[in-house]
Amino acid sequence: MNQSERITPRTLKGFRDYPPEVMIPRERLIDTARRVYCSYGFSPIDTPALEYLEILVGKGGEETDKQLYKFQDHGGRSVGLRFDLTVPLARFAAQHINRLGTPLKHYHIATVWRGENTQRGRYREFMQCDFDTIGTLSTAADIETALVIHDLLCAIGFSEFTIRINNRMVLTGLLERLDLADQATTVLRALDKLSKIGPDRVAEEMIATAKATEEQARQILRLSKISGTHDQVLKQIEPLVAQSATGAAGVTKLKEVVDGVQAAGIPQQRVVLDVSIARGLDYYTGTVFETFLDTLPEIGSICSGGRYDDLAELYTKRKLPGVGASLGLDRLLAAMEELGMVEKVATSAEVFIPYFDPDRLHDYLKLAAAIRAAGIDVELFPEPKKLGQQLKYADRRGHRIALIAGPDEFNTATCQVKNLATATQQDVPMEPDAASIIAAVKEILQQHPK
Amino acid sequence: MNQSERITPRTLKGFRDYPPEVMIPRERLIDTARRVYCSYGFSPIDTPALEYLEILVGKGGEETDKQLYKFQDHGGRSVGLRFDLTVPLARFAAQHINRLGTPLKHYHIATVWRGENTQRGRYREFMQCDFDTIGTLSTAADIETALVIHDLLCAIGFSEFTIRINNRMVLTGLLERLDLADQATTVLRALDKLSKIGPDRVAEEMIATAKATEEQARQILRLSKISGTHDQVLKQIEPLVAQSATGAAGVTKLKEVVDGVQAAGIPQQRVVLDVSIARGLDYYTGTVFETFLDTLPEIGSICSGGRYDDLAELYTKRKLPGVGASLGLDRLLAAMEELGMVEKVATSAEVFIPYFDPDRLHDYLKLAAAIRAAGIDVELFPEPKKLGQQLKYADRRGHRIALIAGPDEFNTATCQVKNLATATQQDVPMEPDAASIIAAVKEILQQHPK
Numbered sequence: 001m002n003q004s005e006r007i008t009p010r011t012l013k014g015f016r017d018y019p020p021e022v023m024i025p026r027e028r029l030i031d032t033a034r035r036v037y038c039s040y041g042f043s044p045i046d047t048p049a050l051e052y053l054e055i056l057v058g059k060g061g062e063e064t065d066k067q068l069y070k071f072q073d074h075g076g077r078s079v080g081l082r083f084d085l086t087v088p089l090a091r092f093a094a095q096h097i098n099r100l101g102t103p104l105k106h107y108h109i110a111t112v113w114r115g116e117n118t119q120r121g122r123y124r125e126f127m128q129c130d131f132d133t134i135g136t137l138s139t140a141a142d143i144e145t146a147l148v149i150h151d152l153l154c155a156i157g158f159s160e161f162t163i164r165i166n167n168r169m170v171l172t173g174l175l176e177r178l179d180l181a182d183q184a185t186t187v188l189r190a191l192d193k194l195s196k197i198g199p200d201r202v203a204e205e206m207i208a209t210a211k212a213t214e215e216q217a218r219q220i221l222r223l224s225k226i227s228g229t230h231d232q233v234l235k236q237i238e239p240l241v242a243q244s245a246t247g248a249a250g251v252t253k254l255k256e257v258v259d260g261v262q263a264a265g266i267p268q269q270r271v272v273l274d275v276s277i278a279r280g281l282d283y284y285t286g287t288v289f290e291t292f293l294d295t296l297p298e299i300g301s302i303c304s305g306g307r308y309d310d311l312a313e314l315y316t317k318r319k320l321p322g323v324g325a326s327l328g329l330d331r332l333l334a335a336m337e338e339l340g341m342v343e344k345v346a347t348s349a350e351v352f353i354p355y356f357d358p359d360r361l362h363d364y365l366k367l368a369a370a371i372r373a374a375g376i377d378v379e380l381f382p383e384p385k386k387l388g389q390q391l392k393y394a395d396r397r398g399h400r401i402a403l404i405a406g407p408d409e410f411n412t413a414t415c416q417v418k419n420l421a422t423a424t425q426q427d428v429p430m431e432p433d434a435a436s437i438i439a440a441v442k443e444i445l446q447q448h449p450k
Numbered sequence: 451m452n453q454s455e456r457i458t459p460r461t462l463k464g465f466r467d468y469p470p471e472v473m474i475p476r477e478r479l480i481d482t483a484r485r486v487y488c489s490y491g492f493s494p495i496d497t498p499a500l501e502y503l504e505i506l507v508g509k510g511g512e513e514t515d516k517q518l519y520k521f522q523d524h525g526g527r528s529v530g531l532r533f534d535l536t537v538p539l540a541r542f543a544a545q546h547i548n549r550l551g552t553p554l555k556h557y558h559i560a561t562v563w564r565g566e567n568t569q570r571g572r573y574r575e576f577m578q579c580d581f582d583t584i585g586t587l588s589t590a591a592d593i594e595t596a597l598v599i600h601d602l603l604c605a606i607g608f609s610e611f612t613i614r615i616n617n618r619m620v621l622t623g624l625l626e627r628l629d630l631a632d633q634a635t636t637v638l639r640a641l642d643k644l645s646k647i648g649p650d651r652v653a654e655e656m657i658a659t660a661k662a663t664e665e666q667a668r669q670i671l672r673l674s675k676i677s678g679t680h681d682q683v684l685k686q687i688e689p690l691v692a693q694s695a696t697g698a699a700g701v702t703k704l705k706e707v708v709d710g711v712q713a714a715g716i717p718q719q720r721v722v723l724d725v726s727i728a729r730g731l732d733y734y735t736g737t738v739f740e741t742f743l744d745t746l747p748e749i750g751s752i753c754s755g756g757r758y759d760d761l762a763e764l765y766t767k768r769k770l771p772g773v774g775a776s777l778g779l780d781r782l783l784a785a786m787e788e789l790g791m792v793e794k795v796a797t798s799a800e801v802f803i804p805y806f807d808p809d810r811l812h813d814y815l816k817l818a819a820a821i822r823a824a825g826i827d828v829e830l831f832p833e834p835k836k837l838g839q840q841l842k843y844a845d846r847r848g849h850r851i852a853l854i855a856g857p858d859e860f861n862t863a864t865c866q867v868k869n870l871a872t873a874t875q876q877d878v879p880m881e882p883d884a885a886s887i888i889a890a891v892k893e894i895l896q897q898h899p900k
Contacts, residue, residue, distance in 0.1 A: 007504055009545035009765040017542055020493035039822050041799035041829025043470035048575050054457055071521030074565040092467055095459035115524040125498050140832040263812035264819045315459040349491035362713035369714045372489050379491025382590040
């Protein structure tokens with residue numbers, strides 16, 4: 001082929017390849033999320049990447065509509081790539097609820113696409129990792145959502161994190177008392193920016209967009225100063241919403257959630273009542289959740305969600321209330337990398353066998369098969385290159401142990417078991433079933449767990 | 451919302467939702483594939499769903515070009531959704547090979563899209579499940595490919611299957627001897643249809659499209675009648691290709707592969723030399739693989755692949771030979787369903803706790819937490835509905851054990867442990883750490899493993 005006919009290999013702007021050292025931690029994180037979701041009885045679902053455009057359009061606001069990847073398919077249908085998993089979930093629930101029944105306890109881990117401005121460091125293709133309980137108004141589901149978030153963070157390896165919980169009805173109650181109920185959306189949208197832009201600018205925005213007075217803005221922002229134990233916080237909120245039935249109901253729900261979470265054994269300090277969190281999205285109506293890493297709060301919430309009254313009203317007359325949350329996979333991976341929690345390996349196979357003696361391929365194949373039969377992942381180098389080159393490859397890939405056998409070793413029926421991390425080695429008898437080698441490998445792996 | 455404003459919830463033609471009872475076996479199969487790939491040191495990669503159109507177009511033939519989902523993105527670029535994983539792998543390898551080095555041992559499990567004719571029962575969105583060793587000419591990699599296929603089928607749960615192996619060079623050698631070398635592609639394309647359309651129609655096609663004489667077609671088709679042990683087959687092939695250096699090299703390679711596979715401990719009867727398999731795809735140049743279920747051969751090969759000389763010649767001048775195979779996920783799942791190997795459950799949680807006594811939510815939450823801490827997945831129903839309704843839900847979802855505690859049980863500090871499959875139950879003491887309940891649950895799960 002002529003050089004000039006070649007196509008430059010490249011990815012589209014905002015898209016990226018995932019080489020092994022990026023994919024391995026991603027897959028581990030996804031596996032952990034799946035394991036925790038399953039441990040609470042959530043089941044996996046998936047939906048098509050492509051949907052009828054009318055299903056997607058107008059659901060995420062003007063900005064999202066602009067970012068939609070949309071086109072005509074071969075049959076002339078207007079179609080689009082999903083931009084989140086909530087809209088497909090709503091469509092899915094509306095379509096299948098009669099057959100599946102309630103409650104639906106689902107998780108959905110899948111790719112979504114948005115033609116975002118990449119200058120903000122965002123990708124146009126990313127993964128979402130949602131779980132939802134649909135078809136129940138019971139607070140038990142809200143409690144469980146907090147428990148899942150908690151167990152998920154623990155299972156990933158975090159011990160210092162805070163789940164912040166609020167209830168939209170508390171905010172609604174306050175706004176009713178302040179005569180600002182009709183401005184709820186704009187007020188909450190401003191309040192949602194509190195941690196990013198600070199109280200002064202939030203107040204300015206409330207005055208500008210929600211026509212709040214300075215005093216009203218001040219009253220709303222007082223919420224963010226309420227802190228203390230759950231009981232202390234609840235006591236401070238009660239008078240603020242006392243005249244509003246909605247507000248009082250919100251306080252009751254909030255108390256039920258934190259009491260339930262505590263009953264399930266979650267340490268008190270990991271759950272904070274924060275009556276200033278609003279979650280910008282319009283469809284939350286009850287409990288809302290945000291989750292912050294105590295050592296890295298500035299990256300924002302890594303797992304957020306809440307309760308909604310009616311998931312699928314655009315697609316069905318059947319009212320589908322529910323509660324759920326979404327793990328911010330990419331944000332979390334970035335945080336884990338910053339905290340040194342991500343092991344940089346290009347392979348998950350612990351053991352490496354160099355193809356040392358060109359005449360002994362069958363022996364290497366047998367040795368590899370024996371190690372593998374013991375449940376240990378093992379890679380055999382495919383070519384009889386120089387040993388040094390092969391060990392350099394093993395080092396680059398991140399194998400932990402090399403099993404080296406050349407002519408000398410085969411003559412004496414031994415094998416060098418080399419710990420690549422410590423560069424120490426031992427001679428081990430090579431039996432047909434490789435029992436001694438397997439024992440030596442297991443000992444090293446136990447001494448130096450990942 | 452007005453009925454008339456509602457959007458009918460539906461998926462596009464050729465696309466489908468994956469509810470839990472479909473997703474759970476899919477995820478298990480994918481997990482098995484990943485586990486086996488990893489056990490040989492293959493590492494995961496992924497690439498974007500969207501690529502520059504010029505990367506994709508013209509790579510899969512005219513038919514594939516027509517099926518491409520293509521459009522202009524927000525920046526006016528011509529883009530397309532990937533239609534397979536081989537083209538993205540080639541682009542990926544060309545782009546990153548200098549940093550990653552050889553050999554690359556990768557697996558790639560991802561969704562692809564083709565605007566196929568759905569009348570053939572095909573979906574327009576499906577998953578591929580590939581693994582490849584790139585950057586080596588060594589037969590060790592061909593041997594390993596067969597071993598991975600073997601271990602994969604065993605790990606999925608099959609014991610009766612046959613891996614059919616051939617080498618394209620053997621066919622090339624025969625065609626050289628018959629003076630048909632310049633018609634190789636058309637001859638092999640016809641030969642590839644042998645199991646589908648039978649020898650007579652293959653001969654007709656060879657005569658029509660490859661300008662073969664009847665005698666030439668007869669000679670080629672004689673290949674498909676060669677059978678027996680590996681040694682018997684090799685002995686019959688040798689004279690057919692004797693005058694061709696390529697053919698002789700092919701026979702040597704073929705022998706190396708089957709000898710290596712046998713040395714690694716694979717039962718002889720699972721590997722068959724079948725010199726009539728060609729694999730239609732033009733880019734295979736050496737070893738080719740097909741895999742058939744002995745009890746369901748008519749569904750065709752469920753895992754196919756082979757060796758190629760130059761994976762990425764369209765994107766780089768660096769020659770990248772390699773070998774790999776692809777598991778036919780959807781075909782295999784259909785087969786497993788037909789063979790009764792797919793458990794129909796909508797949850798992977800074994801244990802179900804009905805929310806029986808409305809006043810005891812905290813006790814249920816504690817019990818669930820204790821069971822979960824013992825490593826057992828457990829679902830708590832979110833609402834205190836009638837017990838019968840809740841147990842019906844558990845039955846529909848496929849839970850295996852229900853832990854029933856109502857007012858009577860709480861008064862006597864016991865719990866009914868109910869085996870939902872046998873409809874038998876026992877009263878078990880309910881301690882704060884739930885030790886007796888956990889023991890009873892584990893006993894049932896061990897007696898009736900999945």
